Amino acid sequence: MEQMSQVSPDHARLIHQLGSIAVLDDADRLALAGLPFRLKTVAENRDIAREGSRRTEVCLVLEGLVCRYKMVAGGRRQILSFHLSGDLPDLQSIHLDVMDHSLSALSAARVAFIPHEAIRALSRKRPAIGDALMRHALIDGSIFREWIANVGRRTALERIAHVMCETYVRMRSLNLVSEGELELPLTQAELGDATGLSNVHVNRTLQELRRLGLITTLKKKHTIVDWDQLQETADFDSAYLHLRYALT
Amino acid sequence: MEQMSQVSPDHARLIHQLGSIAVLDDADRLALAGLPFRLKTVAENRDIAREGSRRTEVCLVLEGLVCRYKMVAGGRRQILSFHLSGDLPDLQSIHLDVMDHSLSALSAARVAFIPHEAIRALSRKRPAIGDALMRHALIDGSIFREWIANVGRRTALERIAHVMCETYVRMRSLNLVSEGELELPLTQAELGDATGLSNVHVNRTLQELRRLGLITTLKKKHTIVDWDQLQETADFDSAYLHLRYALT
DNA sequence: CGTGTTATTGACCAACATCAAACTTAGTGG
């Protein structure tokens, strides 16, 4: 398709993301490529949106790692989800007027803001895009369900292995990493906030994962040494990610 | 409105539920009243839908308490959500073809099955209903987020108090209970499955809630003695429920 | 009344948290 060559790399990320979970035709892709983007770079550890605020735009992650989180009594933090290139981590704000969580950049990130109205109009004009966005939001929900089970009923070793499996599969499905690579620009404290563990215990659990020969670590870049065994240890089954093409 | 008098009580529950979270006009209500229902009664502890299955209908809860749950390695169970009269606990199945969790009746229940196609057609014909359903699904997601924080970062006392606060507010918003009443037809083991705790610890934590003068219990019927203090203890703020009319 | 489920209790244990210190790494400014 000729016109596709004119699509900006930023728009291509959104198109690629939606393409990984729903069927789009060329006209859909072209329509997505016309969405208005307000670009912004966000420094590491900066909030993109705060709990309690009202949004008029949705955030599209272009580069970097973004998370949603909540604070609970006593200053403890819970990370609710990780978001990669192409994700729309506050898509729900189109229908839910007040943010029930915050959005933050875990690494330096580049994002685009898209007006709610532009998304609404596009969904009306091209139902396949409306469906794809709906599916994106529902998969989001499915991942939350898995996280409830993860923090509620799994051991520390399982929890951390599970987060690694999930993030790896999602990154692979978006072609963001090569095989066996898992770059998680997270401190161990942040990984603890995602898994409901203390930073100290995360440290010890990572050591255990290395000792078991499942991963190796160099800086914040992990390498998956034994993918089968890691999934086994994590009790991981990618079905809940509802990807169009399951990975091996 | 005259025609409303002809609405079946079962349809009225759905209308009431959606009305509690979105704005519907009389035409919307009338359209909802025409949805085809396949009624079914479900015995306590029976599954309504299983993880891995494919659905062609969505389930509408009419009476009783229904939950979603997942099993994790080692036979441990995690309850993901509770569903009350008017809820659509597998609405996502319209867009996600394989169930990523199971659906089960915690008490004897009455449910209706509505064909996906009927929902789709109605959403197309009446966008306000499509929006209301979308909002229902997104609030579902918001509640999951709160549960992640609940099991991830709260103490046993907070967790159980929180589940009580949430369920109480939701029941009140649907007019299912009178003030201060909280009927939870759950065994303590099931409450543990929802909060990530053991049955034994749930027992001790409930005793603690009583000792603190926050609740009293008679059979499975709890009475909230000190609502302010219970919310405080639970770190509860109902904003995440995104109700149209916040309760005091 | 008997039987199976649920609630309660006690004793003990394991996983994970907390605290504090040492060590490593990555920036930063001179």
Place this chain on the structure above:
DNA sequence: CCACTAAGTTTGATGTTGGTCAATAACACG
């Protein structure tokens, strides 16, 4: 380029929450 600093990681010691196991008590229901 190096010294200084702040942030992150690692380790050890110790504490606490909540789990496990097992026995008993209370209920629910036919």
